[in-house]
Amino acid sequence: MVALPQKALWWPSRGTLFVADVHLGKEASFQAQSIPIPMGPTAETLNRLDALIRSTRAEHLILLGDLWHAKSGRTPKLVDDFIAWRTRHQTVKMTLVEGNHDLKSGKLPANSNFEEVAEPFLVPPFALSHYPEPCADGYVLCGHIHPGVLLEGRGRQSMKLPCFWIGKRVAVLPAFGEFTGCARVSPVEGDQVMVVAEDQVIRVPLVS
Amino acid sequence: MIEEIKAWFLQRGWSAFPFQEEVWSAYLNGENGLIHSATGTGKTLSAWMGPIAEWMAENPGLTKKLIKRSEAPGLRVLWITPLRALAADTELSLRLPIEELGIPWTVETRTGDTSQGLRKKQGEQLPTALITTPESLTLMLTREDAAELFGDLRCIVVDEWHELMSTKRGVQTELALARIRRLRPVVKTWGVSATLGNLEAAGQTLQGLDTDFRIVRGHLDKQIIIDSILPLNISRFPWSGHFGTTMIPPVISAIEEGGTCLIFTNTRSQAEIWHQQISAARPDWAETVGLHHGSLAREVRDQVEADLKSGKLRAVVTTSSLDLGVDFSPVDRVLQLGSPKGVARLLQRAGRSGHRPGAPSRVTCVPMHAFELVDIAAARQAAIAGKIEDREPLSKPLDVLAQHLVTVAIGSGWRSREMFEEVKTTVSYQDLSETEWDWVIDFVVRGGESLRAYSEYRRVVLGSDGVYRVEDKDIARRHKMSIGTIMSDMAMNVQLMTGGRLGTVEESFVSRLNPGDKFLFAGKALEFIRIRDMTAWVKRAKNLKGAVPRWAGGRLPLSNQLANAIRQELEYAKYGELRDSEMQVLAPILELQSRWSAIPAEDEFLIEQVETNEGHHLFFYPFEGRLVHEGLAALFAYRISQIQPITFSIACNDYGFELLSPESPPLAAAIAAGLISSANLAHDIPASLNAVEMAKRQFREIARVAGLVFQGFPGANKSAKQVQATSGLFYDVFARYDPDNMLLQQAAREVLERQLEQSRMAIALQRLEQSTILLTNPEKPTPMAFPILVDRLRETVSTESISQRIQKLTVLLETEAG
Structure with missing residues (x-):
């Protein structure tokens, strides 16, 4: 299993990609409330997914919840763009593990050609979820919290970066979507943290 | 009419100051103006009695006691105050003369704290004089009948204008005043301000570019004493920003000297810490030492203000939240903990003491670490030399303009050309370009360039009659809610699990807390439990062991005038000339500094x-x-x-x-x-x-x-x-x-x-x-x-x-x- 700087997990032996918290249409849902956010994040998010599928030649894309941000963000234009994107990757199997935003956004648009499943979705040895809850049936891969950490060092330097947060029973992926941000998490002894820094994934030491 | 007012003054055993008479006759003469004077020298009555004399002249022999609210004249005076906390006091001081002179007016307050019942009455008929904040004034502009509301308005008084004018709230006030002057050109504006270095600019900003005005110099000859509590042993006095316990005993003795004492600090967290330290040193004072700062819940602050007024408190530890207040209860002693940071601010704080005529105002500075002694000496030298800071108006903040355009679009609506000209009469937007104007309109109408393709966006809509309006009720409602909150920092409620709201703290502070962390707030040791619904839930902690040292709070920067004075003071020190006692006490540290570096x-x-x-x-x-x-x-x-x-x-x-x-x-x-x-x-x-x-x-x-x-x-x-x-x-x-x-x-x-x-x-x-x-x-x-x-x-x-x-x-x- 490889953590990619594109904020995805790649399982080469199965040709499977995992991505969490894509939040399509988030800018449009703001606009629907008359908050003037520019268009662009959704298109850029789909472009990045294009590039990721091409470079890995993935056969299966599994989304760990929150594919769409809100029902109000599903404008005709964005739905068209989404279907066109899906059509470009017709041979790739796609699965959506439903997250909190998906449940409120409703069923995916017709012709989405997605397998929509509830959590936990078992792909041994993994239990795929949206929420970071341990599961008796497998090691959990999930999203939801948009993890990030604060790095600190000599000379009182610090920086906040999105990360993969890998624990004993649960691994949380960084949010993939453009317009998402990250929330600071608190790792504990035994965890692994890999930050996404531009085009690299870097494991960072944890100290007490 | 002025004679009648002077007679009333005499009857109360007062005599009118010449500057008050100057303001009254200028007002009756149809002039606008700016009054500057020290705290507690009759500024309020100087601005208030003009409109009263005007009414008396228009209604000779009509004085009587008012029986029914609805019989009072409609809105004639708007009194803008920067702080809700001041509104209640102002209301009392404005009521006194109209009650005693038998003027059948109503004087009421409208702020975010006003009760539903009174709001409803005011919705039907405004009082004759309305005391309100810039935000509530702006909210009035969202009413479709705004033009009628101001139909008989004669005078707008802006109190403590120096506090507003260099802020976005000041710009918001400028825009609202420009609108009211457009709706009602005969209205006169009078500002009340502390002394500033640039009064002319302050006056022009208040009045707008097209208005002539007079500057009235109030009563300034009050003597001000700036002294300090000096550390006994400078070699054991801390160098850093964290005060030791050294200064607690002298502060306690200063409070013990009797009377009411105001203790000013520069940050809210310092106020908390000092309140806690004083309470720990004198547990017997628990009930008589209060805490007052801008993050505390309204009810908590109200209680402290009431107790201060009734004389129940011997001391209140506070921040700039008690800086203002023309008619605030006089106090006997003012302490300034830490550097004064600015000359004008220190003089204003000093002015809170010695309200008796002829009595000097005195502020005692308490240094928190060694080099603050220099600040104190420098502040005294600058005050003696009369070097007071300027305050500059802000230049065309487009965010405030965008908000104002939506506000007026909810109310009467506006036409582009007319509104552009109106906005350009303010000092803040005098240089607004056509390009910027077009951009702001585009921003509130279409959401700006990037949303051009998106047809459903509509905050403000251009009607076929050329008028821009807000049509969507949800947008209007949301906008009105955000007018009231524009200036509060991203704040989170602090609430006890057992009930009881204590106030608000910055979200950034709460986000660093872990469950179980302890911190000091509202004079209480608290333990953080969790965040839910934008509220930090807490319980009382038994002690402060391992407490989080501080939450950020605002920090006052050093003013340019004081910075200059400090450089001068150090030059004197370098050549061994120690003019003030503070510098003499600091001598060993200065010697160390010059030996090491x-x-x-x-x-x-x-x-x-x-x-x-x-x-x-x-x-x-x-x-x-x-x-x-x-x-x-x-x-x-x-x-x-x-x-x-x-x-x-x-x-x-x-x-x-x-x-x-x-x-x-x-x-x-x-x-x-x-x-x-x-x-x-x-x-x-x-x-x-x-x-x-x-x-x-x-x-x-x-x-x-x-x-x-x-x-x-x-x-x-x-x-x-x-x-x-x-x-x-x-x-x-x-x-x-x-x-x-x-x-x-x-x-x-x-x-x-x-x-x-x-x-x-x-x-x-x-x-x-x-x-x-x-x-x-x-x-x-x-x-x-x-x-x-x-x-x-x-x-x-x-x-x-x-x-x-x-x-x-x-x-x-x-x-x-x-």
Whole structure:
């Protein structure tokens, strides 16, 4: 299993990609409330997914919840763009593990050609979820919290970066979507943290 | 009519001051004006009695007791006050003369605290005189019948104008006044202000460009004494910003001297700490020492104000939240803990004491660490020399304009040309360009350039009659809610699990807390439990062991006048001339400073280079105040980092700043390459801000005012939560997908002009490049360096790649809670 700087997990032996918290249409849902956010994040998010599928030649894309941000963000234009994107990757199997935003956004648009499943979705040895809850049936891969950490060092330097947060029973992926941000998490002894820094994934030491 | 008013004064055993009579006759003569005078010298009545005399002249022999509210005349006087806390006191003082003179007027308050019942009555008929805040005034403009509301308005009084005018609330007030003058051209405006260095500009900003006005100098000959409590043993007095316990006993004795004592601090957290320390030292005073600051819940503050007035409290520890108040209860003693930071502010605080005619006002300064003694001596010298600070009006903030356009669109609506001309009559927007105007209209109508393709967006709609209006009720409702909250920082309620709201703290503080963490707030030791529904839930803690030391609170920067005075004071010290007792007490520390390093004269620029186990420190001492230092620090860090890739963490105080790096920085090469040069600033300053963190922070306020970030309201539904994002995220999205957005440009401009005071920065550099550089290499941080060193709020400037930097960093592990 490889953590990619594109904020995805790649399982080469199965040709499977995992991505969490894509939040399509988030800018449009703001606009629907008359908050003037520019268009662009959704298109850029789909472009990045294009590039990721091409470079890995993935056969299966599994989304760990929150594919769409809100029902109000599903404008005709964005739905068209989404279907066109899906059509470009017709041979790739796609699965959506439903997250909190998906449940409120409703069923995916017709012709989405997605397998929509509830959590936990078992792909041994993994239990795929949206929420970071341990599961008796497998090691959990999930999203939801948009993890990030604060790095600190000599000379009182610090920086906040999105990360993969890998624990004993649960691994949380960084949010993939453009317009998402990250929330600071608190790792504990035994965890692994890999930050996404531009085009690299870097494991960072944890100290007490 | 003036004779009748003078007779009433006599009847009360007062006599009218000449400046009061000057204001009354000027008002009756149809003039506008600005009154400046010291606190507690009759400013309120000078502004208030003119409109009363006017009514008496128009209604001869009509004086009688008012029986029914509905029989009172409609709105004639609007009284704008910057603080809700002042409204109640103002109402009392305005009532007194109308009751005693038998004027059948109603005087009422309308602020965010006004009860539903009274609001309803006011919705049907406004009182004759309405006391309100800038936000509530702006809200009145959202009424469709705004023109009728102001149909009989004669006079607008803006109280404490000096507090408003350099803020966005001041700009909001300018715009609202321009609107009211358009609706009702005969209205007269009178401002009441403390003394400023630039009264002419203050008056013009209040009146707008098209109005003539008179400046009335009030009663200023009150004697002011600035003294201090000196530490007994300076060698044991702390060097850093954290006060020791040394000053607690003398503060306690000052309180013991009797009467009511106001104890001012510069930050809210300091107020909390001192309140706690005083209570710990004198448990028998638990009921009689109060705490008052801007983060405390309204009810908590009201109680303290009431107790202060009734004489129940012997002392109140407070921040600038009790700075204002013409008619606030007089006190016997005023203490200033820590540096005064500004001359005008110190004089104003002093003015809270000695309200009796002829009695001097006195403020006693209490230094918190050694070098604050210099600040006190310098403040006294500046006050004697009459060097009072200016306050500058803000220049065309587009966020406030966007908000105003939506406000008026909800009310009567506006036409582009007419509105442009109206807005241009304000000092703040006098230079507004057609391009900027078109951009703001586009922003409120279509959401700006990037939303052009999106047809469903509609905040403000252009009707076929050429009038811009808001049609959607939800948009109108949301907008009205955000007018009231524009200036509050992203704040989180603090509430006890057992019930009882204590107040609010910055979200950034709460987000750093872990369950079980303890902190001091509202005079109580609290334990943090969890965050839910934008509320930090807490319970009482048994003790403060392991408490989180402080929450941020605002920090006052040193004023330019005081900064100048401090440089002068140090020059005297360098040559052994110690004029004030504070400087004499400080002598041993000054001696240490000059032995380890040096004391800079006015034409010298001291730089100290020190290595510790934290890394390599460079301390620079321009003595220009924190704001200028933040800019200079970023600029210097940028210029040094152009010579070799390096990462600095930066800390500032009012005396200087520190650049700290893990490796030794190429200082000599940087100085040779023009480190201190005032050339290329137009390029170097924006480049040094490239880390954009500052602009991003400034954007928080802009995003809120312009209506991007909606803070929600109690009981907001889920759909409201789906459109919440942090302003930082907004900034990133704009920077990437709509880089020409003028609000981003405004953020950058505000950082330069307001936060960094770019013009002061340029002047400072011109001074510094003429100075002789004093470069020293002390073995350890000097007395002057120490307070900067311990500052934990830091910025980073870097020219290293992220991966280079990460190799030197780690993540702190969560330790077991408890």
